[in-house]
Amino acid sequence: MNLNIGVIKGDGIGPEIVTEAMKVLDKVADVYGHTCNYTQLLMGGASIDVHGVPLTSETVAQAKASDAVLMGSIGGDAKTSPWYQLEPSKRPEAGLLKIRKELNLFANLRPAILYDELKGACPLKEEITEGGFDLMIMRELTGGLYFGERKTIEEDGVITAHDSLTYNENEIRRIAKRGFDIAMKRRKKVTSVDKANVLDSSRLWRKVVEEVAKDYPEVTLEHMLVDNCAMQLVRDPKQFDVVLTENMFGDILSDEASMVTGSIGMLASASLNETKFGLYEPSGGSAPDIAGKGIANPIATILSAAMMLRFSFDLDKEADAIENAVEKVLKEGYRTIDIMSEGKTQVGTEKMGDLIAGYI
């Protein structure tokens, strides 16, 4: 199979970790008889440096022409990076919001998995996490408050800022369907999160999710208020399978869930549209403080590449091979510094990539 992959190396540790993911993909291609054609695309700070804007229409067109995009992290250190002197619409993250919208990437999947080998890093007590947990946050990614109308006006000498949160039933329906589809391949439980005791958008959310649920009689649906969900993720993460929610709640809850695992350097993500196309990136940030040192953990990006094989190319066997290779390397005790613990063998970014590729 020919895999046409757009590659956005991104900022900070981005280039280093993406390089390792490509190494692993190349090994997969080798072993399973595929060909990876990579097209390098510029986005974020790297694009600002060259073009003055975080995302050009050329990059959008190239991304659209690919089967899938693999991405490192976008952004820099807000305290020191010159990008953050620019007006907000010119900063690196603006590219992230824009590409989501341009490519219609409405479904953001963020797995939060407690790896048995890494429970030591989990901030929660062992009695809470015994047996591990594996939940999937399904976040709506192109609607709601982050894509609302904004304005800041001055009236009678008083400055007022406005943001707006809008969802229509179609936007809710398509993400809900995706959530239930994924749940069918997992433990068949959906927790839909909203603030339906206050917000109109949440009441519509709940109504549409209930309609969609009728087509999935095997899936158990429960509704949870967002404030309660923020508590339950800490109290008992094992209770969750798929957590289905809107953009802003998903932003907050997915980051909380990833921290609850204790190993953010291990967590992949996928952003999908209505076709097979998807953008795949690690859950963590660009970590400018350790950029260029060769110590960043490439596993989240490597596992994102596995998600890409699974969701955009239907190459389940190949995706499994990557996931198994990661598990093997962990079992053998290899660790990058962020997940290091006593008695294990510390390795750098490149070596970690080599080890995982070696097990494909």
Place this chain on the structure above:
Amino acid sequence: MNLNIGVIKGDGIGPEIVTEAMKVLDKVADVYGHTCNYTQLLMGGASIDVHGVPLTSETVAQAKASDAVLMGSIGGDAKTSPWYQLEPSKRPEAGLLKIRKELNLFANLRPAILYDELKGACPLKEEITEGGFDLMIMRELTGGLYFGERKTIEEDGVITAHDSLTYNENEIRRIAKRGFDIAMKRRKKVTSVDKANVLDSSRLWRKVVEEVAKDYPEVTLEHMLVDNCAMQLVRDPKQFDVVLTENMFGDILSDEASMVTGSIGMLASASLNETKFGLYEPSGGSAPDIAGKGIANPIATILSAAMMLRFSFDLDKEADAIENAVEKVLKEGYRTIDIMSEGKTQVGTEKMGDLIAGYI
């Protein structure tokens, strides 16, 4: 001193826990030579049962005529309670939003404290919480998304729901000042939480907070994005002193923080306006499943009464007396069932109230 206290017993366990707080207040009045005059006010489900609405203008007027209001919890079980068949504006929580607005209670203080005696219940590993933590979420309570315009419309057969998020600089300034004032009496650190990389309201928030900070040169100010804050509360809650944030973020983060302590039955809250007036209530919910069983933990409400003495009546000594009494009772090993652990003595709601009153 004459303390004119409005009392909203509320729903579920509300009446039981408020009764114990009044018992403790009466003891304080006795020992320190004050007089408590209580006026019972109806709100929430209890008001719906009598008046058909969760908050009448009579209750509002009576609350305004009091020096302070002590409240149990509002609401019932959304699955079984007949209140939840009503349209949203008639449900118990509607009373909560309305009273906040009517009394202009813009500053919501939610302490999240890890009690040394109760660390066993904390979901976080001991290495993270060593030495304990004591943070204060300062949540804006009468603006933002929860008080925005809402509408749900159908156009061309598609239903769309809208909520709006608005803040003006004055609303931000007054809560920011409160946050810095509180920080001055604590460890002099303010973490202001927003989503300034996306939202206009957050950018205004950040700008105004920075202006206010200039009047408090002794206080260290840091800005944190809300998604990151949701992570940091789990990773390292000790880093926080005062967390200053808008309404919705504060809703989510304060509940997360309270769960991070592991002892939600211990956490008080205060909602203040520009005068000395305040409404004081436990952070936890109405727990309808255990209502009437005499097992609910009254400590959060008792500590809310202590906050009332401190903030509305400037009776610091009396407030200290309550807080010390609570600590003593905990040290002696008395526990309600929610905070029970091996080797301790389990007591019911009333007995817990007696014990604490006994130490005043």
